[in-house]
Amino acid sequence: MAHSLAAKCTPLKQSYDSCFNTWFETYLKPLPSTATQSEREEWTKGKTKEYEEKCGKVWEAYRDCVSKAVKDKGLEQMLDEARGENPLVDVGSVDEER
Amino acid sequence: MHFFSQSFHYDHSWAHVNVGLGFKYPNPYCTHVTTVDVLDRSIDPNTGIIRTEKVLGCKQKAPIWIVKILGGSEDAFVREVSFVDPKTQRTSIHSENLSLSQYITCIERIHYTPAPSNMAERTLFSQTAEIQTRMAIWRSVADKMESWMTERFGQNAELGREGFEGVLRNLWDRKDSPTMGSS
Numbered sequence: 001m002a003h004s005l006a007a008k009c010t011p012l013k014q015s016y017d018s019c020f021n022t023w024f025e026t027y028l029k030p031l032p033s034t035a036t037q038s039e040r041e042e043w044t045k046g047k048t049k050e051y052e053e054k055c056g057k058v059w060e061a062y063r064d065c066v067s068k069a070v071k072d073k074g075l076e077q078m079l080d081e082a083r084g085e086n087p088l089v090d091v092g093s094v095d096e097e098r
Numbered sequence: 099m100h101f102f103s104q105s106f107h108y109d110h111s112w113a114h115v116n117v118g119l120g121f122k123y124p125n126p127y128c129t130h131v132t133t134v135d136v137l138d139r140s141i142d143p144n145t146g147i148i149r150t151e152k153v154l155g156c157k158q159k160a161p162i163w164i165v166k167i168l169g170g171s172e173d174a175f176v177r178e179v180s181f182v183d184p185k186t187q188r189t190s191i192h193s194e195n196l197s198l199s200q201y202i203t204c205i206e207r208i209h210y211t212p213a214p215s216n217m218a219e220r221t222l223f224s225q226t227a228e229i230q231t232r233m234a235i236w237r238s239v240a241d242k243m244e245s246w247m248t249e250r251f252g253q254n255a256e257l258g259r260e261g262f263e264g265v266l267r268n269l270w271d272r273k274d275s276p277t278m279g280s281s
Contacts, residue, residue: 070153094192
């Protein structure tokens with residue numbers, strides 16, 4: 001697995017990535033095409049809860065570590081500018097660009 | 099402005115390709131990507147779409163004349179925002195350079211969708227990139243710089259494909275072998 005931009009965050013990053021990857025594989029199992037919108041939402045809600053329970057703690061620790069590293073490396077301003085120019089808050093924004 | 103685009107298939111399902119993306123780096127073909135960090139991740143409760151924002155660190159091997167003009171360093175950073183939609187099975191990824199973006203911008207868009215020819219076992223990859231210099235410089239210099247970036251982009255894209263195919267084979271041919279034989 002790839003390293004973090006700050007060596008001290010790499011162990012947290014790798015624990016988080018493993019946790020996410022394991023969960024993600026189960027998340028992508030397709031629901032039956034007959035599933036209704038409310039069944040889908042119910043399923044998403046259950047999986048989100050499972051993700052938060054399993055990976056929430058390590059995610060918070062990793063995020064704290066990496067957000068400090070982003071500041072230390074002087075990346076924050078570049079990121080803020082990029083976010084200002086392309087917020088990319090929903091999927092439509094990637095497709096509309098084309 | 100220079101453009102680059104390509105599309106091809108991976109012989110793996112959309113779900114397998116998406117899981118594989120988490121194992122893409124490091125791989126021997128893409129040594130230029132050295133670090134990957136998740137900055138933000140959320141799951142939309144209505145659509146189930148996962149949005150992820152990452153920052154990738156790369157070692158860039160820019161020609162000396164570009165480094166001299168721009169004063170760039172060896173490390174370059176890229177912001178990547180991806181959307182994975184489990185319902186429509188569509189993955190959309192936007193990437194842009196953070197480093198040197200006051201001079202030149204490279205915006206890449208990638209989509210992964212089930213291939214119409216075999217929705218269950220093949221994935222269509224499509225990629226476009228736009229490369230544009232931002233500063234007011236001699237047009238010939240801007241043009242040279244854009245075409246160098248575009249050329250590099252094509253080379254990296256080809257390495258990316260080879261590398262990722264290897265990652266997918268390692269990940270899934272091994273996992274699948276007890277039940278499905280080597281495919």
